[in-house]
Amino acid sequence: MQIHALELTSFRNYGHLSLPLAGKLHLFLGGNGQGKTNLLEAVYLVATGRSMRAGRDEEMIAWGSPEARVRLDAESLRGRYDLRVDLSRRGKRVYVNGSWVRRLGDLLEYFSAVLFVPDDLGLVKGGPEARRRFLDAQLVQALPAYREAFTSFHRVLKQRNRLLEQIASGARSPAGLDEWDDSFVEHAAAVIQRRAEAVSTLSPLAAEAHGKVAGRKALTLRYRPYYMDEGAPDEVGSPEEIRAQVEASLERVRPMEMRRGSSLVGPQRDDLEIALDGRPARLYASQGEQRTVVLACKVAELELVAGYLGEYPVLLLDDVLSELDPARQAAFVDVAIGRTQTLVTSTEASGLPVDLRRSGRSYRVREGQVSPEA
């Protein structure tokens, strides 16, 4: 996958930017708050239909402007496309080759990106939400069937929660909950099954990458649905078994859910178990080991998405390389960069490996302007 050009209009601190991006490696350098992350955010917006950090799309519109536009001239195995996202106070519209695309999900068929930010370094020690996000971010982009299941599940979860809230406050009777439970079970089971399948592909990829980035212990990833105990040796099981587990757990907690007014079980509580030599990395991994694990997981993510798409997605590295020691930097550069077009941000060129500085094209980012460096 390749971005040939990026165009921003009234996006964050950019008035207008038209940036050709021929070549594989681009390094964006500049002080804090100059607009480096904003560039990657714009690319991520086109890849996923949303920002990795804005709570509301409106935040991405330049202050004082009624609307914003991001446009990518991008090429994938499908062909070369003009992809555009327009943001206004009324909402978001996406266009492919000038034609309005009604379903946001359809945009994802054209372009993909994997993002790596310093927050990802907390993947191992952080809460399960970060690990679910790690899984979902790639699956939603690369697997249309997962996207479908994920979106439907969250729609049902929201509506079921609304109903439970009304039941708890006495505004509604429990009649009607059964119907929601049926769709909850169907979509929850689909989400669990697809995530479990993805993790079984991801785990050997991560183990291999871990060896390449100089991890000495054996890395294993295992998907753990909410109804399974931590460290339990059980397999996730067949689709029927998953459904049966979700059904049984719903039945168990139903009286409590009706009292509390929200869903207490479901894949919104699942976790990804990360182990080194069989022991939970969350509890035992050292700082350095955690970083190596995260690098391996990101490389595995890149490989997984490439496996699904048949080509590598674009790689976006937001100020993350300077967070790594030279040995890990070099190992990561070796296994990840060079396979695909990569956009890197950093405050200082000196924070980047010399090889990258030599082979990449550098730009200076200053107050929403980007200029190539000599």
Ligand SMILES: Nc1ncnc2c1ncn2[C@@H]1O[C@H](COP(=O)(O)OP(=O)(O)OP(=O)(O)O)[C@@H](O)[C@H]1O
């Ligand atoms: N909607 C907006 N309109 C105008 N400017 C904005 C908007 N949202 C954010 N900004 C400005 O964009 C700048 C932040 O840009 P960005 O996050 O890209 O910084 P950065 O160059 O990555 O910096 P750092 O190295 O600190 O992460 C800030 O100065 C912020 O005030």
